[in-house]
Amino acid sequence: MVVEDLVMRYGDKVAVDGLSLTVETGTVTAVLGPNGAGKTTTLETCEGYRAPHGGRVRVLGLDPARDRRALLPRIGVMLQSGGAWSGVRAVEMLRHVARLHAHPVDVDLLVDLLGLDECGRTPYRRLSGGQQQRLGLAMAVVGRPELVFVDEPTAGLDPAARRGVWDLLGRLREDGVTVVLTTHYMEEAERLSDRIHIVDSGRLVASGTPLELTRGPSSGARATIRLVVTEPFPPDAPASLAAALGEGTEVVALDEVSLQVSGPADATTLGRVSRWCEEHGVLPESLTLGQRNLEDVFLELTGKELQP
Amino acid sequence: MSTGTFVPAPGTAPLSRRVLAQASMEARLMLRNGEQLLLAVVIPVIVLVGAVQGADRIGLDLSGQRAVDVFTPGVLALAVMSTSFTSLAIATGFERRYGVIKRLGSSPLTRGGLLGGKVLALLAVEVLQVLVVGAVGLALGWDPRTDAAGLGAALLTLALGTAAFASLGLLLAGALRAEATLAAANLVYLLLLAGGAVVLPADAYGGFGSVVTWLPSGALGEAMRASLERGGELGSTTVTAWAVLLAWAVVGTVATSRRFQWE
Numbered sequence: 001m002v003v004e005d006l007v008m009r010y011g012d013k014v015a016v017d018g019l020s021l022t023v024e025t026g027t028v029t030a031v032l033g034p035n036g037a038g039k040t041t042t043l044e045t046c047e048g049y050r051a052p053h054g055g056r057v058r059v060l061g062l063d064p065a066r067d068r069r070a071l072l073p074r075i076g077v078m079l080q081s082g083g084a085w086s087g088v089r090a091v092e093m094l095r096h097v098a099r100l101h102a103h104p105v106d107v108d109l110l111v112d113l114l115g116l117d118e119c120g121r122t123p124y125r126r127l128s129g130g131q132q133q134r135l136g137l138a139m140a141v142v143g144r145p146e147l148v149f150v151d152e153p154t155a156g157l158d159p160a161a162r163r164g165v166w167d168l169l170g171r172l173r174e175d176g177v178t179v180v181l182t183t184h185y186m187e188e189a190e191r192l193s194d195r196i197h198i199v200d201s202g203r204l205v206a207s208g209t210p211l212e213l214t215r216g217p218s219s220g221a222r223a224t225i226r227l228v229v230t231e232p233f234p235p236d237a238p239a240s241l242a243a244a245l246g247e248g249t250e251v252v253a254l255d256e257v258s259l260q261v262s263g264p265a266d267a268t269t270l271g272r273v274s275r276w277c278e279e280h281g282v283l284p285e286s287l288t289l290g291q292r293n294l295e296d297v298f299l300e301l302t303g304k305e306l307q308p
Numbered sequence: 309m310s311t312g313t314f315v316p317a318p319g320t321a322p323l324s325r326r327v328l329a330q331a332s333m334e335a336r337l338m339l340r341n342g343e344q345l346l347l348a349v350v351i352p353v354i355v356l357v358g359a360v361q362g363a364d365r366i367g368l369d370l371s372g373q374r375a376v377d378v379f380t381p382g383v384l385a386l387a388v389m390s391t392s393f394t395s396l397a398i399a400t401g402f403e404r405r406y407g408v409i410k411r412l413g414s415s416p417l418t419r420g421g422l423l424g425g426k427v428l429a430l431l432a433v434e435v436l437q438v439l440v441v442g443a444v445g446l447a448l449g450w451d452p453r454t455d456a457a458g459l460g461a462a463l464l465t466l467a468l469g470t471a472a473f474a475s476l477g478l479l480l481a482g483a484l485r486a487e488a489t490l491a492a493a494n495l496v497y498l499l500l501l502a503g504g505a506v507v508l509p510a511d512a513y514g515g516f517g518s519v520v521t522w523l524p525s526g527a528l529g530e531a532m533r534a535s536l537e538r539g540g541e542l543g544s545t546t547v548t549a550w551a552v553l554l555a556w557a558v559v560g561t562v563a564t565s566r567r568f569q570w571e
Contacts, residue, residue, distance in 0.1 A: 047414055069418065074318040077414040082407030087337055099329035100415050102319025109313060139411065146316040175314040 001046060001147065001180065007054030008041045008202075015041045017202035018055070023195075025146075028169060028179040030189035032298070033199035039182040040080060042199070043149050046180070047077050060147060073101065076145035078136045080152050090119035090127060090135045094142060101143035110138050113168060115161075130161045137165060147178040154188060166192060186294040190214075196294070200302040213297050224296070225261040225273060228286045232256040237280070244276040245269060257285075320416035323424075330417060330425025335432045338395060347390045347497075348433055353444050356383040359507060360448050371511070373537070380445030380452070381462075381536040382507035385469065385529040387437040389506060392430050392470040394497045397477035400426075401489030404481065430470055438466075452536050461535035461542055468553035469528035475560025476524065482568035500525040509533060521545075527552035 001023040008016035016038040023029045048064035062071045098104035114134045154162040198206040242251040249263030363375035504525030510517040520526035531549035
């Protein structure tokens with residue numbers, strides 16, 4: 001799937017502003033961004049719901065707007081919400097969508113995998129948000145598509161249901177289905193994706209594997225060390241610690257008892273931090289080491305929190 | 309652990325299977341919905357029984373014909389209108405609202421399959437309505453003096469009426485929000501029931517009668533009465549009524565195909 005310089009507008013408002021990205025066949029690719037970043041609009045253009053106002057989109061080699069008829073059987077779409085009659089039962093709806101396809105997945109198996117049997121005879125309008133989400137995902141995959149678009153698949157799901165959805169997306173990948181998902185959950189993107197595109201204000205701000213993104217532009221893994229001490233430290237402590245750690249590290253005071261060190265994730269850095277504590281008579285209350293996560297990357301790239 | 313369950317095998321089911329699936333789904337949902345069932349069966353039966361009893365009581369002059377022989381074909385026409393216009397418009401309005409049409413728009417159903425399914429579902433519900441209304445009419449003493457040609461004419465009338473009203477119902481549902489569609493479809497239904505020459509013959513409206521036969525409701529009602537009362541002796545008025553229905557169907561279809569949105 002290739003998106004090149006895509007531009008989409010709603011009236012005067014530009015929703016997608018020259019976005020380019022590619023999705024390799026057989027991978028799980030996350031499009032990550034805050035609400036209003038243009039994720040859904042981009043997806044709906046790839047699904048053929050809207051024609052691009054500028055740029056070019058190719059999905060499985062086809063133009064989604066012009067070759068819609070040929071493309072539709074080959075893709076599966078999970079909408080962000082809705083998509084079923086208010087009075088329909090979950091399994092009944094899934095069977096209906098299955099019947100529209102030539103070689104559908106066994107409906108009973110899918111019902112089992114996603115725990116949809118718990119919906120029983122309840123009409124769609126009275127299903128919980130999580131049940132509606134899972135039905136939406138089931139409808140997207142039941143036709144055995146080559147490529148599945150899932151828009152915020154786990155928004156509002158409880159942890160158990162979220163894991164169920166992740167397992168299913170994992171199985172799709174193992175079976176060679178290409179998955180494009182939008183999300184604003186870091187953990188989801190990090191755990192599931194082969195590749196992540198970070199989108200903000202309708203533009204691509206970064207792309208890469210989760211590891212590439214969290215390592216950042218410099219080579220070598222970078223870590224964040226957070227040091228919390230028992231008593232307030234003197235004002236020159238950040239500078240003094242930075243001097244002790246040497247080049248390539250950065251120290252900021254988070255408050256009067258905690259310091260955050262960004263630097264190479266190695267034992268040397270950690271050793272120097274403890275030696276500095278010893279030399280300055282500082283008693284650490286806690287010392288935590290963490291990889292830069294996607295949340296940090298996102299914050300650095302856009303200056304925004306990903307989740308409100 | 310992969311079981312190969314999801315190994316891609318995309319493909320579209322044959323058109324006949326898609327249309328049948330869509331039709332059976334829509335018909336089931338229509339019959340499961342209490343309000344739709346009220347509109348499809350209960351109201352026509354009440355109108356039939358009420359009109360026949362009322363006409364006998366007030367001694368309504370129906371050009372010498374028995375009330376039940378005039379009103380049963382009229383109520384059959386009303387039943388066609390209620391299903392193919394009001395029910396269809398409301399159901400489709402809410403399908404747009406709930407994203408059903410958008411969802412199906414990304415499935416292999418296709419627009420033609422969706423429309424085919426809807427038409428088939430309408431016809432299935434209409435068969436049920438004809439059976440119920442016909443049975444009630446017969447119980448009230450309806451004597452359809454008709455023959456094979458008359459029955460054929462009645463079926464053609466039903467088909468043309470369905471086409472005209474369904475295209476107008478879809479036009480309404482495609483243009484307005486779901487709640488507005490609900491209100492407008494019911495309002496139009498009531499107005500046509502009262503003043504559209506569906507149940508009452510056009511000549512009961514006096515001078516206004518020649519106008520209402522140009523409405524789809526009047527054309528449907530007149531053609532249905534002519535088919536089931538006079539059998540093979542179909543006059544030029546019946547042919548005109550068919551032409552009126554066909555014209556409404558063409559106008560409705562063209563307008564709908566221009567305006568209707570999957571979302």
